[in-house]
Amino acid sequence: xxxxxxxxxxxxxxxxxxxxxxxxxxxxxxxxxxxxxxxxxxxxxxxxxxxxxxxxxxxxxxxxxxxxxxxxxxxxxxxxxxxxxxxxxxxxxxxxxxxxxxxxxxxxxxxxxxxxxxxxxxxxxxxxxxxxxxxxxxxxxxxxxxxxxxxxxxxxxxxxxxxxxxxxxxxxxxxxxxxxxxxxxxxxxxxxxxxxxxxxxxxxxxxxxxxxxxxxxxxxxxxxxxxxxxxxxxxxxxxxxxxxxxxxxxxxxxxxxxxxxxxxxxxxxxxxxxxxxxxxxxxxxxxxxxxxxxxxxxxxxxxxxxxxxxxxxxxxxxxxxxxxxxxxxxxxxxxxxxxxxxxxxxxxxxxxxxxxxxxxxxxxxxxxxxxxxxxxxxxxxxxxxxxxxxxxxxxxxxxxxxxxxxxxxxxxxxxxxxxxxxxxxxxxx
Amino acid sequence: xxxxxxxxxxxxxxxxxxxxxxxxxxxxxxxxxxxxxxxxxxxxxxxxxxxxxxxxxxxxxxxxxxxxxxxxxxxxxxxxxxxxxxxxxxxxxxxxxxxxxxxxxxxxxxxxxxxxxxxxxxxxxxxxxxxxxxxxxxxxxxxxxxxxxxxxxxxxxxxxxxxxxxxxxxxxxxxxxxxxxxxxxxxxxxxxxxxxxxxxxxxxxxxxxxxxxxxxxxxxxxxxxxxxxxxxxxxxxxxxxxxxx
Numbered sequence: 051x052x053x054x055x056x057x058x059x060x061x062x063x064x065x066x067x068x069x070x071x072x073x074x075x076x077x078x079x080x081x082x083x084x085x086x087x088x089x090x091x092x093x094x095x096x097x098x099x100x101x102x103x104x105x106x107x108x109x110x111x112x113x114x115x116x117x118x119x120x121x122x123x124x125x126x127x128x129x130x131x132x133x134x135x136x137x138x139x140x141x142x143x144x145x146x147x148x149x150x151x152x153x154x155x156x157x158x159x160x161x162x163x164x165x166x167x168x169x170x171x172x173x174x175x176x177x178x179x180x181x182x183x184x185x186x187x188x189x190x191x192x193x194x195x196x197x198x199x200x201x202x203x204x205x206x207x208x209x210x211x212x213x214x215x216x217x218x219x220x221x222x223x224x225x226x227x228x229x230x231x232x233x234x235x236x237x238x239x240x241x242x243x244x245x246x247x248x249x250x251x252x253x254x255x256x257x258x259x260x261x262x263x264x265x266x267x268x269x270x271x272x273x274x275x276x277x278x279x280x281x282x283x284x285x286x287x288x289x290x291x292x293x294x295x296x297x298x299x300x301x302x303x304x305x306x307x308x309x310x311x312x313x314x315x316x317x318x319x320x321x322x323x324x325x326x327x328x329x330x331x332x333x334x335x336x337x338x339x340x341x342x343x344x345x346x347x348x349x350x351x352x353x354x355x356x357x358x359x360x361x362x363x364x365x366x367x368x369x370x371x372x373x374x375x376x377x378x379x380x381x382x383x384x385x386x387x388x389x390x391x392x393x394x395x396x397x398x399x400x401x402x403x404x405x406x407x408x409x410x411x412x413x414x415x416x417x418x419x420x421x422x423x424x425x426x427x428x429x430x431x432x433x434x435x436x437x438x439x440x441x442x443x444x445x446x447x448x449x450x451x452x453x454x455x456x457x458x459x460x461x462x463x464x465x466x467x468x469x470x471x472x473x474x475x476x477x478x479x
Numbered sequence: 480x481x482x483x484x485x486x487x488x489x490x491x492x493x494x495x496x497x498x499x500x501x502x503x504x505x506x507x508x509x510x511x512x513x514x515x516x517x518x519x520x521x522x523x524x525x526x527x528x529x530x531x532x533x534x535x536x537x538x539x540x541x542x543x544x545x546x547x548x549x550x551x552x553x554x555x556x557x558x559x560x561x562x563x564x565x566x567x568x569x570x571x572x573x574x575x576x577x578x579x580x581x582x583x584x585x586x587x588x589x590x591x592x593x594x595x596x597x598x599x600x601x602x603x604x605x606x607x608x609x610x611x612x613x614x615x616x617x618x619x620x621x622x623x624x625x626x627x628x629x630x631x632x633x634x635x636x637x638x639x640x641x642x643x644x645x646x647x648x649x650x651x652x653x654x655x656x657x658x659x660x661x662x663x664x665x666x667x668x669x670x671x672x673x674x675x676x677x678x679x680x681x682x683x684x685x686x687x688x689x690x691x692x693x694x695x696x697x698x699x700x701x702x703x704x705x706x707x708x709x710x711x712x713x714x715x716x717x718x719x720x721x722x723x724x
Contacts, residue, residue, distance in 0.1 A: 054692055061696040079644055086642050093711070094609040095722060097698035100707025104609075107697060145686050146693075148621065148646060149613045150639075151721070187642075306701050320701055400585040410586035 059132040063112040068301045072104040072153040072188045074266035075210040085187030105156035114160035118228035119311040120276045123160045136175035154188030169197035176208040193239040211266040219284045223277035226313045244295045267298035275305040275321040280351035285342040302328045327353040338384045361387045368439040371424040388421030480507045485526040487511040493533035495526045509564040545579040554597035557630045566592045604634045612721045615683045621648040636666045694722040
């Protein structure tokens with residue numbers, strides 16, 4: 051098989067993995083080496099679905115021994131299969147990198163033969179890149195659940211980020227759609243990576259030359275909409291992962307129907323709006339000091355798709371508002387809809403020099419469309435509907451846009467009107 | 480109106496700022512000779528670039544204000560917009576009074592103006608770090624052509640000098656006929672006029688083909704979103720992108 055055909059199959063097989071970030075590592079280039087990592091990460095292109103392309107995201111192989119219903123690469127699925135050799139992947143990465151197509155490699159794999167064999171192949175690939183090609187760009191590799199912990203440990207010493215995909219947010223979903231996998235098997239490598247990462251961090255504090263273990267940390271991915279799990283369960287899980295495993299990111303992937311199975315839901319379109327709400331809530335957890343219990347609860351287990359989670363929270367806790375922009379503390383400013391981390395910081399900096407006026411807020415970059423209902427500025431409240439939370443909710447709700455699927459409506463044509471008039475004139479009504 | 484005209488160099492601009500401080504006639508506008516259009520009404524003063532004077536202003540910005548302010552000034556200069564020199568001058572008059580706190584004056588019109596253009600340049604620079612596409616045109620010589628809105632080729636060079644340290648490369652700004660050239664040890668900026676079409680050898684053609692294949696297959700068709708794609712990667716850049724041309 052030619053390299054182009056392999057690339058076609060194995061890029062296609064990897065596209066459902068949403069992780070794309072190349073940030074968090076400051077690996078430096080070495081003498082006679084190629085590549086370095088940018089701490090902020092760099093996007094190199096944007097594909098037709100609008101998602102960024104930062105890393106060469108491919109599977110080593112899509113031959114799989116597992117048969118998970120939600121996965122395109124399941125053993126029972128009839129699709130073309132291919133496998134790269136570690137050398138082919140290394141060549142491809144280096145040549146793409148030299149042309150500045152990519153920021154590095156994101157290597158994943160289906161499970162060929164057994165987990166240990168697969169992990170060994172992944173390890174070989176990154177070893178070739180780092181030692182033979184002297185490559186110092188970004189590498190993100192999947193840890194294979196069930197593989198020997200020594201293999202995972204050794205791989206971690208070569209790469210910048212490691213991840214294990216949880217995919218299904220609950221044990222029930224796992225039993226239903228991926229009966230060959232067990233929750234414990236997925237959690238085990240995750241806690242191993244967390245431990246090693248922290249240990250190497252501490253060691254490096256004492257001895258700068260001691261090896262770094264996955265310096266850009268760990269991430270995971272959850273599929274949204276393949277099982278009956280509520281947003282509350284998903285968000286609770288993410289919160290746990292951030293707190294217990296110090297994950298850098300949890301990615302959410304709206305389920306794209308890839309097969310027919312009695313246990314799978316039938317969806318017309320991937321639930322991208324729900325995915326978007328979860329990402330918004332995820333940001334609230336990581337950067338805005340919210341907890342999952344504040345945003346959702348057993349009575350309201352799902353997000354309102356028409357209102358973003360922060361607005362929803364603010365309206366449910368309306369007694370806390372309005373707050374005075376020139377006095378409120380940082381953590382409270384962060385909780386106002388329409389004020390983000392950057393504008394909150396700017397408000398703090400600007401009000402040290404002079405009180406901020408309503409007009410000044412706009413210049414700072416606050417989204418007044420949302421913020422005006424929840425703030426006072428130099429003592430004055432600016433919303434036109436007053437302090438009534440039900441009216442505010444109404445004006446903040448996204449108005450449903452007429453969907454193009456409504457086939458019965460059509461635009462009137464000039465000639466239709468003409469015909470109508472003609473029939474009136476001729477009396478043929 | 481009093482107008483200062485300088486020679487479109489950064490040193491020229493700083494000399495103009497120096498002159499504005501030490502002459503009685505304060506300028507209402509500062510423009511480069513590129514944009515200057517003479518008329519009968521305005522009093523025009525041509526500034527002669529003076530290294531001593533410009534160095535004084537340069538050092539004063541770092542010492543009396545901050546390195547951050549110098550970065551804003553330089554990036555605003557690189558934006559090559561008509562109003563940039565005037566905006567820089569107004570910013571510096573406030574900055575020399577306020578000191579290092581000046582960048583916290585976020586509700587001031589003049590401060591916001593310079594932050595806005597300097598941010599535009601910084602953004603384009605960051606975007607271009609990803610969008611530069613090298614082609615192997617000869618043995619061990621990589622060439623990339625770009626047409627950025629702002630004059631950022633000098634900001635891109637240090638990044639690639641660190642990253643592609645073991646290859647010779649040229650980043651060619653076709654709009655300005657300038658190029659950053661790297662010879663495996665150091666980079667420099669030089670004028671370059673090269674209009675010819677580049678023909679690819681076999682190896683180069685193969686990798687371009689592979690990259691296009693990858694680009695096509697990594698998209699999820701069910702989630703196609705051209706608007707989002709264009710907002711991140713505006714169509715004016717597509718001409719120089721392997722995957723889009």
